[in-house]
Amino acid sequence: MSEMRHDPLHRRWVVIAPERARRPSDYKICDEPAEEFDPFAEGNEEHTPSEITAVRKTGSKKNGPGWSVRVVPNKYPGFRVEGDLQRQGEGVYDKMTALGAHEVIIDTPKRDEDFTQLSPDHLFDLGKVYRERMTDLMRDIRLRYVLLFKNHGHIAGASLSHPHSQVIATTVTPRIISQKLESARKHFDDKERCLICDIIDQELHDRKRIVVQNERFIAFAPYASRFDFEVWVMPRYHQHDFRNISDDDLKSFMLTMQEVLLRMRLALDNPPWNFVLQSAPNSESLSARPNHFTTLQHDWHWHVEITPRLSMTQGFEWVTGFFINATPPEQAAEILRGVSV
């Protein structure tokens, strides 16, 4: 059974999930596992845990064929929704049950249909599922944060090549999110302006790091990019919580994401990447210190970080927290803008 353990030096929670363990001989990063059987393909529904929701043709049956997007629990979850949240000290350390949810969103019934190839209608359906899962999971007020992310390529952590997204809901706000939230709050306290709105204004003014720009969204290579060809996608209008996105904006958001990922695919020969949607923490979540965790509308501005996995020279930066990036974001943006799509 998984548990969360607290590191008093890094002040960070780590999930220890032995159910996901492998044998020492299985630890080979670069060996892509042979995939004969595709449990995410249409017709193989019985090989996944029972579905949570799906976008289905009228008349098709739950856990049968006839769907375009399908959500199932992760077969090897890092978190489980059953049971109580138990917290316990263990000498100088602390632990708690890894309460939460871990779901897989199967983007498409077809293994070889990439995110960049989905039709606008299909993309919109997928976006609606993103919004719905986030909304539904946050109804459980024990769950303080919902992360939505997608790994593309074996190197980026995709354990199956069939395109899928993932949702993790946890009882803690990840440290990287709470740090960013704190920066944004401080900025607002000082200036009564949203930090991320200010960043967007700066990018629109500088122009040289923009990758895609339309009426409602902007995608740009961040000024202090940690990774080669890193791109952030943000709504140009202020919105703290992704759950509040309108249908029209959702369509535009998914098309913007698709265009950025297509430009990366073409410019960098289908690189591995991750994206993570960073929305606001669950304001309704129970907390011992409610004032500390309640997120006000001006505290946050949701956005997506897309991080290609192009270089392992970053190894030591992950360990030291010190990033060296060889590709200036201005150059990355120019290359990505230059692709004809």
Added chain:
Amino acid sequence: MSEMRHDPLHRRWVVIAPERARRPSDYKICDEPAEEFDPFAEGNEEHTPSEITAVRKTGSKKNGPGWSVRVVPNKYPGFRVEGDLQRQGEGVYDKMTALGAHEVIIDTPKRDEDFTQLSPDHLFDLGKVYRERMTDLMRDIRLRYVLLFKNHGHIAGASLSHPHSQVIATTVTPRIISQKLESARKHFDDKERCLICDIIDQELHDRKRIVVQNERFIAFAPYASRFDFEVWVMPRYHQHDFRNISDDDLKSFMLTMQEVLLRMRLALDNPPWNFVLQSAPNSESLSARPNHFTTLQHDWHWHVEITPRLSMTQGFEWVTGFFINATPPEQAAEILRGVSV
């Protein structure tokens, strides 16, 4: 020319180092580059920048053969020691010159001589070079932090297979270090005990996560291990600054490191790994806020983090700051202890 850029959301400095750039077609993590020529081999000294120091046979000449450990500037440095530290705003952003040093310590004249194969005398010489470079670089009071690390294996970021270590000296303390320092300071303020001494006591009491233990050092799988088979090595006695290590303790430290890395090599089939030595910041470093940065003896306790690179499923954890580890540290320690060396 490299520069450091500040990200106002993550409040983190990133080095943008275009001199290290490659073409988009060169971004392939798993393709090991063909290595025909070894610039670090004995006899090829003219192919590196001029040496900074070396452990040499009496009578041998600088930049010639006859050495066992040799230190040269990195040919593609992230930091440079020339010039002034200039700080500048750029709209909502900030930047400064990437002032610092980036050196390569060539562990041995032989490409195929692994750290785990070095003789005790050779290991001691290497340890003395580690201590000397750290001591020498910190004489420059502009340099606030010196990181000593080693990447083993292409996947872990080693650009050449010839065994080498690296030293980076920077004008900022990496965020991960300042966070840990803050935890240790808080703990001391509360309890008047060193946090890391307390962690060591706990590990000696629990016993189940210990990998190697001797009179002066302890190596253990940390309670909240972020990575499969992560191991920390710490002096059992309190010492905040690696520069102060005695010769006897240095010998013991290097032998402890060697034993841990040998156990990993045997148990995990020569995995890629990084280690990073986390010593105290430079107390003599100039700072606009001296009290904030002066590190007192009780504030810190130097140690090494060894992080094998066994799994890319960690991809999203690096991005989200949220780690899921499939190998309980108790199990990792048992496997590593079980190896006969």
